[in-house]
Amino acid sequence: MATFVARVFQNWRVSASQAAFNQARNASVLCKRLEFKEYGDPMEVISKVEEEISDDLQPNEVLVKMLAAPLNPADINTVQGKYAVKPDSFPAVLGNEGVGEVLACGSKVKHTGVGDWVIPFLNQFGTCRSHAIAPEDDVVKIRKTVPLVEAATMSVNPCTAFRMLNDFVTLDDNDVVIQNGANSAVGQAVIQMCRVYGYRSVNIVRSRDDLDELKEYLTGLGANVILTEEELRTTQLFKSGELPRPRLGLNCVGGASATEVARQLAPSGTLVTYGAMSRAPLTVPTAQLIFSDLRIRGFWMTHWTRTHSVSRARWEMLDEMQTLCDQGYFKAPRHELVHIDEWREAVRRTMPGGGRVGAKQILIFDRDLKV
Amino acid sequence: MATFVARVFQNWRVSASQAAFNQARNASVLCKRLEFKEYGDPMEVISKVEEEISDDLQPNEVLVKMLAAPLNPADINTVQGKYAVKPDSFPAVLGNEGVGEVLACGSKVKHTGVGDWVIPFLNQFGTCRSHAIAPEDDVVKIRKTVPLVEAATMSVNPCTAFRMLNDFVTLDDNDVVIQNGANSAVGQAVIQMCRVYGYRSVNIVRSRDDLDELKEYLTGLGANVILTEEELRTTQLFKSGELPRPRLGLNCVGGASATEVARQLAPSGTLVTYGAMSRAPLTVPTAQLIFSDLRIRGFWMTHWTRTHSVSRARWEMLDEMQTLCDQGYFKAPRHELVHIDEWREAVRRTMPGGGRVGAKQILIFDRDLKV
Numbered sequence: 001m002a003t004f005v006a007r008v009f010q011n012w013r014v015s016a017s018q019a020a021f022n023q024a025r026n027a028s029v030l031c032k033r034l035e036f037k038e039y040g041d042p043m044e045v046i047s048k049v050e051e052e053i054s055d056d057l058q059p060n061e062v063l064v065k066m067l068a069a070p071l072n073p074a075d076i077n078t079v080q081g082k083y084a085v086k087p088d089s090f091p092a093v094l095g096n097e098g099v100g101e102v103l104a105c106g107s108k109v110k111h112t113g114v115g116d117w118v119i120p121f122l123n124q125f126g127t128c129r130s131h132a133i134a135p136e137d138d139v140v141k142i143r144k145t146v147p148l149v150e151a152a153t154m155s156v157n158p159c160t161a162f163r164m165l166n167d168f169v170t171l172d173d174n175d176v177v178i179q180n181g182a183n184s185a186v187g188q189a190v191i192q193m194c195r196v197y198g199y200r201s202v203n204i205v206r207s208r209d210d211l212d213e214l215k216e217y218l219t220g221l222g223a224n225v226i227l228t229e230e231e232l233r234t235t236q237l238f239k240s241g242e243l244p245r246p247r248l249g250l251n252c253v254g255g256a257s258a259t260e261v262a263r264q265l266a267p268s269g270t271l272v273t274y275g276a277m278s279r280a281p282l283t284v285p286t287a288q289l290i291f292s293d294l295r296i297r298g299f300w301m302t303h304w305t306r307t308h309s310v311s312r313a314r315w316e317m318l319d320e321m322q323t324l325c326d327q328g329y330f331k332a333p334r335h336e337l338v339h340i341d342e343w344r345e346a347v348r349r350t351m352p353g354g355g356r357v358g359a360k361q362i363l364i365f366d367r368d369l370k371v
Numbered sequence: 372m373a374t375f376v377a378r379v380f381q382n383w384r385v386s387a388s389q390a391a392f393n394q395a396r397n398a399s400v401l402c403k404r405l406e407f408k409e410y411g412d413p414m415e416v417i418s419k420v421e422e423e424i425s426d427d428l429q430p431n432e433v434l435v436k437m438l439a440a441p442l443n444p445a446d447i448n449t450v451q452g453k454y455a456v457k458p459d460s461f462p463a464v465l466g467n468e469g470v471g472e473v474l475a476c477g478s479k480v481k482h483t484g485v486g487d488w489v490i491p492f493l494n495q496f497g498t499c500r501s502h503a504i505a506p507e508d509d510v511v512k513i514r515k516t517v518p519l520v521e522a523a524t525m526s527v528n529p530c531t532a533f534r535m536l537n538d539f540v541t542l543d544d545n546d547v548v549i550q551n552g553a554n555s556a557v558g559q560a561v562i563q564m565c566r567v568y569g570y571r572s573v574n575i576v577r578s579r580d581d582l583d584e585l586k587e588y589l590t591g592l593g594a595n596v597i598l599t600e601e602e603l604r605t606t607q608l609f610k611s612g613e614l615p616r617p618r619l620g621l622n623c624v625g626g627a628s629a630t631e632v633a634r635q636l637a638p639s640g641t642l643v644t645y646g647a648m649s650r651a652p653l654t655v656p657t658a659q660l661i662f663s664d665l666r667i668r669g670f671w672m673t674h675w676t677r678t679h680s681v682s683r684a685r686w687e688m689l690d691e692m693q694t695l696c697d698q699g700y701f702k703a704p705r706h707e708l709v710h711i712d713e714w715r716e717a718v719r720r721t722m723p724g725g726g727r728v729g730a731k732q733i734l735i736f737d738r739d740l741k742v
Contacts, residue, residue, distance in 0.1 A: 298660025
């Protein structure tokens with residue numbers, strides 16, 4: 001079965017590749033990339049390197065021109081040496097996510113062709129570079145009907161939302177999902193998927209100056225209820241029976257916020273933690289574990305992708321995500337496109353407290369890119 | 372299927388009852404019982420009541436002479452009004468666990484006969500009384516080959532251990548289970564069951580004066596490793612590879628002790644909380660949830676019994692427990708038999724800090740009882 005699924009997944013990655021396309025060009029390209037040679041302050045240890053690379057490809061390799069690559073908080077943590085995944089070696093290229101176009105293929109490349117769009121097969125691809133040469137198995141072909149920014153930001157945050165909504169609790173129509181950090185990239189994905197799946201989302205955000213604007217934005221994505229942390233503490237929403245208690249809670253904040261989300265869950269409800277914005281640990285009252293059968297879990301997309309790289313579940317997920325995107329049911333989070341030459345600004349804005357919070361920084365490599 | 376299981380379970384509760392036995396005696400007995408009329412300090416609100424009760428039985432009723440009934444911490448919490456289960460009405464009879472002998476049966480009683488031993492079918496039976504009249508469906512017949520004290524203490528603590536070892540993680544031979552509060556009644560049951568099942572138990576206890584004696588006692592029950600809380604913090608047992616990391620952790624303490632137990636678990640390990648002796652909530656680092664897939668659950672035997680009262684799982688569990696007991700593989704926890712007239716002493720010793728910690732107080736109703 002595993003073999004069958006692997007084969008299906010490989011085939012799904014195939015384009016109608018033609019031998020004519022599968023040729024290296026025997027030329028060279030100027031590659032710009034963001035590297036870090038050691039752990040440290042991202043503003044200090046990251047540098048932009050420019051280098052001519054030959055496109056003399058090995059038979060199984062592809063030359064990919066990157067189109068767009070988002071900077072995620074995990075990328076910053078990786079550079080700081082604080083992330084659970086370490087680079088295999090230094091210098092390491094920044095970036096785990098992005099979309100590129102295949103420029104050339106080695107003679108034995110079977111599963112992709114020139115002009116195809118591809119995303120990394122696994123984490124640690126090093127997407128913050130204008131060009132990459134990689135074994136064809138290191139990339140997954142995706143449909144060009146998917147809008148470019150959605151393609152560039154598909155494999156981490158929306159997939160995190162997808163898995164958390166699908167893998168922990170079997171939800172029914174009109175079931176309620178509650179989440180904190182609802183304006184995060186994952187939060188925005190959760191809101192949109194809940195709308196598609198017919199679940200109702202209760203979305204917790206921190207109080208802020210532009211709260212009304214944020215509420216309007218999240219409501220536009222499909223949020224059913226939006227509450228501040230303070231409003232959650234005293235809400236009668238569930239006690240009054242206006243909404244059934246949530247059977248699934250999603251937590252990317254930790255600390256008191258997570259405890260409060262857990263407190264609202266239905267008996268035998270599950271709280272899934274996928275982030276820790278507050279840096280505070282998770283604390284839950286014992287009585288809720290024992291008498292209400294609260295279930296506490298964690299989720300890490302990188303680990304899931306690693307353990308399910310050629311599974312049917314992954315193939316189905318990416319297929320569904322692409323359908324949602326190319327049919328307009330799913331939008332990328334708020335973002336800014338930033339040329340790689342202005343990488344310092346993009347990195348700064350991605351760091352905690354870096355300003356312009358709420359706009360994901362997406363590196364591009366061609367100033368004339370049309371999205 | 373549910374009906375089938377219910378029928379099997381009922382039949383399993385059947386004795387070879389004969390019509391001749393199934394007769395009320397049309398007399399009366401002097402019943403001594405421990406009652407509480409309101410919530411409060413157990414030493415103040417519990418009182419012993421003596422009353423003649425008629426054994427004029429309804430057709431479906433049995434008259435049970437209680438032989439032994441342990442006092443559990445949950446009974447104390449119930450009297451204090453702090454437990455998740457409240458009495459249906461006041462005055463309420465103390466006690467959820469115990470074993471009795473059937474003295475007489477109503478004319479339509481089918482599933483039990485005079486002389487049979489029975490335990491309560493559900494929680495809240497009110498076992499701290501010399502005699503009880505109850506519908507036959509409120510009791511479960513058990514084998515008289517089971518030693519009396521083991522029979523009296525079977526339905527709460529050993530069943531809690533049984534379910535926690537069976538329902539959360541599929542363990543293999545030589546897998547490791549770690550638990551704190553290892554000298555609790557549940558802890559002693561876990562140690563013995565791990566030995567029977569072929570698992571290795573790592574047992575955490577608080578440091579104390581009689582530590583050597585306690586270690587000897589727990590080793591005698593089958594404990595593989597015994598560590599104090601302090602020793603656990605610096606142990607190399609798992610880091611060195613001497614033992615594989617535990618896939619299941621059991622927690623009845625909470626606070627720092629629970630965090631420390633969780634820290635030792637294998638990736639994707641499960642921590643099950645069933646008590647909170649320290650009264651401190653459970654705190655876990657977010658990184659362990661996300662990157663190590665730590666799973667946090669709770670367990671409450673009362674809820675399980677309520678939701679599985681006639682399930683095959685319960686029948687199989689009670690059957691296995693009786694086999695373990697009557698073949699000598701399972702011993703009751705350390706205990707003292709106390710006549711109901713000395714109930715004050717037994718209640719005092721069951722309360723937190725009540726002295727003689729480590730000897731479960733078991734009420735008896737006949738000073739000449741031979742165990």
